[in-house]
Amino acid sequence: MGKRIVILGAGSGGLVCSHVLRKKLNSSHEIVVVDRQTHFIFQPSLLWLLVGMRRAAHIQRPLSFLQKKGINYINSEVRHVDFDQKEVHLISTKLKYDYLVISLGASLHPEKIPGLRDSGHNLYEINGADNARKNLELFKGGKIAVIVCATPYKCPPAPYEASMLLSSYFNKKKIRAEIELLTPEPAPVGTAGAHVSERIVSLIQERGVSFMPKHQISFVDSSTREVSFSNGKKSRYEIIVYIPPHGLPSVLNNPSLLTKNGWVKTNSRTMETDIENVYAVGDATEIILPVGKPLPKAGAVAKLEAIAVADNIASNILGKPPKSSYDGSSVCFVETGEGRAGLIKGNFYAEPAPKVKLKEPSMFLHWGKILFERSWFYKYL
Ligand SMILES: Cc1cc2nc3c(=O)[nH]c(=O)nc-3n(C[C@H](O)[C@H](O)[C@H](O)COP(=O)(O)OP(=O)(O)OC[C@H]3O[C@@H](n4cnc5c(N)ncnc54)[C@H](O)[C@@H]3O)c2cc1C
Known part of the structure; x- marks a missing residue:
């Protein structure tokens, strides 16, 4: 008898999972x-949208396309x-499932920081x-803040990339901008190791960005755009871009x-939850690594987890032993401006500590990110 697999969320994890399942199961099984x-919004391209390298319409595709691929989208x-x-339970109906995959991502809560929503721009x-892009076009000079409000957050390199892209954007326009990156973290992309953190700090500083770690935002005075931090620092910015x-x-x-x-708690390799036939992937989950830090939230991770889950559900349905597992690997481009990008790549499950490297920025890797964006739309929508 045909089974019904319900996937909650059509983001990175949900799209990949539904496609792999559709390839492996015949049409008697409903996805x-x-x-x-x-x-679907391709979130890595939000960074390019910020600095005018994309328009909003270019980084999204209608999910109704899934119907044409034999995937039932609600x-x-x-x-x-x-x-x-x-x-x-949906708004107007209930949906029975044989297998459930949770891929609802992380929810965003700017309202937790008083004054922030009225004073800044949510990069995510x-x-x-x-x-933010429209305001940057009108900017004549002064201070800009890129603020990380709390950890954990998805794509740990993103605020650093945003600050470097902003620096490159204003260099090209010959406008003097003082860019500050303020974060509660002690160092960037900490889970990848000190060598990666140190190189990212030097990359942003080489581009004139002031790095201010251990700065926890408390509130913003929306009438003056003055930001107060828990360490007593107060500063006024022309433009605030926040995570x-x-x-x-x-x-x-x-x-x-x-x-x-x-x-959501899962097995770190099979992504099974404690509830039978219920799996979870991506940003909604938490996997604590042997070093005591959580596995970073990233699309590359969600994708590999989703492939393992889809493989195992299909095997289960087809009466084969489930053999796939997520191995802890991840890869992420790091846009550094001036048409260049670096690449963070490695394995977060390595013991005793993650084995992760940062490849130096090049034009070749920037083109790699462009191809990555195109291939997403080509493959999944
Ligand atoms: C600026 C930026 C840059 C990034 N760059 C990179 C990068 O270079 N590389 C990388 O690997 N990752 C990157 N990421 C992170 C990556 O986009 C996420 O980690 C990834 O999308 C997570 O996949 P997911 O399926 O868990 O969640 P999502 O892709 O966020 O999908 C969740 C889906 O669930 C839906 N949803 C949520 N709640 C409900 C509900 N109650 N009912 C119905 N639908 C619901 C949402 O609408 C959404 O479509 C970036 C993210 C940002 C914001």
């Missing part, structure tokens, strides 16, 4: 993807999951990045599913 968005908010009844949302606090999508708030830090 359903639910997402409240009508469009545009709805997921309201509740009843794990006992194996049922997902398409409207925020696009409004908001992240959290678990509220629909997943079920103690039987969660780690003590409030993310």
